[in-house]
Amino acid sequence: MAKNRKTQLGFGAMRLPQTDKNNPTTINMDEFTQMIDYYMNQGFNYFDTSYAYHNEKSENAIKEALVKRYPRESYQIADKIPTWLLQKEEDNQRLVNIMLKRLGIEYFDVLLIHNINKSFIKIAEKAKTFQYLTKAKEKGIAKKIGFSYHDKADLLEEILEKYHENIDIVQLQLNYLDWEDQRVQSKKCHEICVKYGIDITVMEPVKGGTLVNIPEKIKKQFNSNNKNLAGEALKSAASQDNVITVLSGMSNLQQMKENCEALKNFTTLNEKDTLFLNHMANEIRKSVAIPCSYCNYCVKECPQNIPIPEYFNLYNTEKMYHLNANLALYGTTASSHAPASNCIECGNCNKYCTQQLNIPELLKKVVEMFE
Ligand code: SF4
Ligand code: SF4
Numbered sequence: 579m580a581k582n583r584k585t586q587l588g589f590g591a592m593r594l595p596q597t598d599k600n601n602p603t604t605i606n607m608d609e610f611t612q613m614i615d616y617y618m619n620q621g622f623n624y625f626d627t628s629y630a631y632h633n634e635k636s637e638n639a640i641k642e643a644l645v646k647r648y649p650r651e652s653y654q655i656a657d658k659i660p661t662w663l664l665q666k667e668e669d670n671q672r673l674v675n676i677m678l679k680r681l682g683i684e685y686f687d688v689l690l691i692h693n694i695n696k697s698f699i700k701i702a703e704k705a706k707t708f709q710y711l712t713k714a715k716e717k718g719i720a721k722k723i724g725f726s727y728h729d730k731a732d733l734l735e736e737i738l739e740k741y742h743e744n745i746d747i748v749q750l751q752l753n754y755l756d757w758e759d760q761r762v763q764s765k766k767c768h769e770i771c772v773k774y775g776i777d778i779t780v781m782e783p784v785k786g787g788t789l790v791n792i793p794e795k796i797k798k799q800f801n802s803n804n805k806n807l808a809g810e811a812l813k814s815a816a817s818q819d820n821v822i823t824v825l826s827g828m829s830n831l832q833q834m835k836e837n838c839e840a841l842k843n844f845t846t847l848n849e850k851d852t853l854f855l856n857h858m859a860n861e862i863r864k865s866v867a868i869p870c871s872y873c874n875y876c877v878k879e880c881p882q883n884i885p886i887p888e889y890f891n892l893y894n895t896e897k898m899y900h901l902n903a904n905l906a907l908y909g910t911t912a913s914s915h916a917p918a919s920n921c922i923e924c925g926n927c928n929k930y931c932t933q934q935l936n937i938p939e940l941l942k943k944v945v946e947m948f949e
Contacts, residue, residue: 585816586823587841588624588656588779589617591640592631592873593827602632602874611643613834618648620838626749626779626825628658628692629677637680645682655681656688656749656779658726661698662930664705671710674719688747688779689720693875695729697929699737712744722746726781728932731766742774749779751871751932752821754814754855755789755862756782759869761934772820779823783815784808786827786871793865793898796858803854808833809840810847814855817846867897868940869933876927876937882920885911886927886937889918889944896947908948918944 595606595613625644627636637657644653657677663669678684689711691702702708702725711723724747727734738745748771756762771778784790789811800807808826815824824841828834847855870890877886888911896904912918923938931937 585821585841585844586624587617587622587812587837588626588823588825589614589622590781590825590827591625591627591636593829594632594636594639595829603635605632605635605639607639607643609831610639611647613828613831614643614647616831616834617838618653620842622838622841623653624656624687624823624825625653626656626781626823627681629660629663629673630658630692634680637677641680641682650683654687655683656690657681657686658690658692659707661692661694661701661707664701664707667706667710669705670707674714678719685718686720688722688724689714690723690747690749691725693930693932694725694727694737695929695932696733699733708741708744715744722777724748724776727751727767729934730761731763731770734767735770738770738774738776742776745774745776747777747779747822749781749825751782752778752780752815752818753783753785753789753811755785755859755866755869757859761869768818768820776820778818778821779825780815780818780821781825782871782873783824783826784811785869786873788866788869788871789862791895792862796861796865799858799861805854806836806840808836810851810855812837812840813844813847814852816841816844865898867894868935868943870894870935871933873932875930875932879926879930881924881926882922883916884918884921884941885915886941888915889948890940893940893944893947905948912948917949918942919949 595609596604597606598604625640627640659673663673691707714720715723724745726749750767751762752764752768756764758765790807812824815821826837828837868890870887872887874887892904892908918941921938921941927937
């Protein structure tokens with residue numbers, strides 16, 4: 579790893595504290611405000627949100643807790659245009675107007691197209707969203723422009739070959755577990771961004787908590803080497819070239835404190851640290867049955883109301899720990915939502931999956947285990 583500049587911790591606003599854990603719109607504003615104050619005091623200032631996070635309430639929460647309380651020049655906001663809502667060219671400006679209004683700001687520091695993959699690139703191109711971004715930058719609506727990306731390296735290469743001259747930032751899923759993963763291809767995607775000289779904002783550095791919720795025997799190896807699970811994952815992502823920001827979707831003040839600590843006076847990981855993480859990645863890979871990042875993007879698309887990530891989480895937990903409580907929890911969730919066997923294999927969810935999973939096939943494994 580060769581690092582050429584300082585990386586900052588970004589505050590991802592997709593997993594904010596909630597007063598009701600089953601209702602994403604119930605953002606706990608008191609705790610969120612405390613987290614913001616702590617974060618800003620530590621010298622960080624990058625907030626990442628989207629039109630969609632917290633069922634469209636994340637932007638407004640940022641307005642109340644940050645925009646109304648801090649001078650505009652003291653923080654940066656990155657926001658994302660919801661690609662799936664683009665039907666025609668005029669929708670770009672219409673959605674951006676809504677986003678600016680919800681945030682109570684006049685410009686974005688970073689404006690991104692959300693979740694570019696093989697399905698959504700067609701929508702963005704049809705709505706001329708890449709061209710819109712360039713115009714938005716010229717007009718001062720955005721200081722930097724780009725897209726968040728969830729697909730394989732060959733498509734990223736095609737997109738950047740076409741648009742790299744106008745793209746400042748790609749938001750990329752990058753962590754030590756996905757570095758060599760054949761589905762996510764973090765390493766290859768990273769190399770392509772470096773080749774085109776594009777800055778990278780890292781998302782999912784702890785893979786939605788997967789790199790923290792690991793089996794005890796692997797945790798012990800981190801502890802005996804005096805390494806913090808989340809801290810090492812953040813530092814590993816921050817050590818890569820062209821990475822300017824590592825986002826973390828923090829849900830409480832404790833996580834915030836640990837993450838600030840990890841990146842505040844961070845030094846690039848050395849070869850020994852990297853070898854250790856590669857070894858841990860192999861161990862973790864053996865224990866994670868379904869590599870879901872728990873982003874929830876698929877949930878709203880399911881006509882059967884199947885709580886897909888919750889079932890994948892239960893499945894992974896059961897594979898690791900074999901607890902009776904998992905079966906009981908499955909029963910409760912299935913009765914309040916729908917059992918996995920209600921899947922009609924329509925495939926809607928697959929189009930949104932940020933981890934390229936074949937969801938209906940994996941749900942069959944959930945059915946086998948719990949039903
Ligand atoms: S394939 Fe199954 S899980 Fe996916 S959207 Fe359709 S019914 Fe829901
Ligand atoms: S199945 Fe895919 S889209 Fe759904 S939560 Fe997991 S990673 Fe996200």
